[in-house]
Amino acid sequence: MASSAAVPFWRAAGMTYITYSNICANLVRNCLKEPFKAEALSREKVHFSISKWADGKPEKPILRSDTPGV
Amino acid sequence: MLRQASRLISRSATAASSKSVTARAFSTELPSTIDSTFVESWKKVAPNMDPPQTPSSFMKPRPSTASSIPTKLTVNFVLPYASELSWKEVDMVIIPATTGQMGVLPGHVPTIAELKPGIMSVHEGTDIKKYFVSSGFAFLHANSVADIIAVEAVPLENIDASQVQKGLADFTQKLASASTDLEKAEAQIGVEVHSAMNAALSG
Numbered sequence: 001m002a003s004s005a006a007v008p009f010w011r012a013a014g015m016t017y018i019t020y021s022n023i024c025a026n027l028v029r030n031c032l033k034e035p036f037k038a039e040a041l042s043r044e045k046v047h048f049s050i051s052k053w054a055d056g057k058p059e060k061p062i063l064r065s066d067t068p069g070v
Numbered sequence: 071m072l073r074q075a076s077r078l079i080s081r082s083a084t085a086a087s088s089k090s091v092t093a094r095a096f097s098t099e100l101p102s103t104i105d106s107t108f109v110e111s112w113k114k115v116a117p118n119m120d121p122p123q124t125p126s127s128f129m130k131p132r133p134s135t136a137s138s139i140p141t142k143l144t145v146n147f148v149l150p151y152a153s154e155l156s157w158k159e160v161d162m163v164i165i166p167a168t169t170g171q172m173g174v175l176p177g178h179v180p181t182i183a184e185l186k187p188g189i190m191s192v193h194e195g196t197d198i199k200k201y202f203v204s205s206g207f208a209f210l211h212a213n214s215v216a217d218i219i220a221v222e223a224v225p226l227e228n229i230d231a232s233q234v235q236k237g238l239a240d241f242t243q244k245l246a247s248a249s250t251d252l253e254k255a256e257a258q259i260g261v262e263v264h265s266a267m268n269a270a271l272s273g
Binding site for chain 1: 254
């Protein structure tokens with residue numbers, strides 16, 4: 001049965017709502033005036049390390065961080 | 071598949087009407103009576119234990135809808151990092167739903183509205199507070215409580231007009247030169263958000 005609901009353009013392009021919402025939020029944050037922009041960007045910084053596991057042992061971790069050089 | 075549709079629909083309708091007396095309640099409805107035969111047979115088997123509880127017994131009952139329309143709308147406006155408005159009583163809010171600017175008064179029909187990038191205004195007496203909302207949802211409940219959630223919401227004064235213009239020009243150009251569907255979608259989102267911010271600042 002073909003879907004009769006009109007899908008939003010971003011879903012038709014394969015994007016999920018969360019991705020869409022996060023892109024919108026990032027665009028708004030980038031257009032803020034100075035003290036607020038710095039606050040917003042520092043609030044949204046992420047820093048995490050992922051390791052895949054194989055044979056019961058963790059492999060080399062991948063570090064993803066917004067603070068370079070850490 | 072569609073050939074069978076009318077037969078299946080009529081079959082389920084008649085089945086529902088004939089079995090309506092023994093129809094099972096939805097699991098989300100709280101049980102109105104405790105089944106005493108179950109409790110007694112449970113007590114025979116396990117006399118020292120309380121009958122098992124179900125998740126619904128831990129839930130608070132859904133707040134009842136007042137019989138007369140309340141005079142104020144109670145607004146909860148939350149962001150991931152802050153609770154902007156918490157149980158605040160206001161006269162009206164205007165939310166930027168995807169179907170257009172929607173005015174919400176006390177006694178509004180229960181609605182779930184997806185929000186598009188735009189201005190949300192909270193009206194309390196003569197005060198009007200405006201926020202630019204990046205996207206989110208608004209849940210309007212039957213008891214005149216409005217839960218509005220957004221990922222990012224900023225007062226209009228905090229937006230820098232020159233960056234908005236620059237962003238709009240950038241993304242319009244990207245939209246023209248985009249090749250894959252995903253690039254086009256991202257550029258389109260950029261154009262929409264920046265146009266909304268532009269309109270918010272000038273309107």
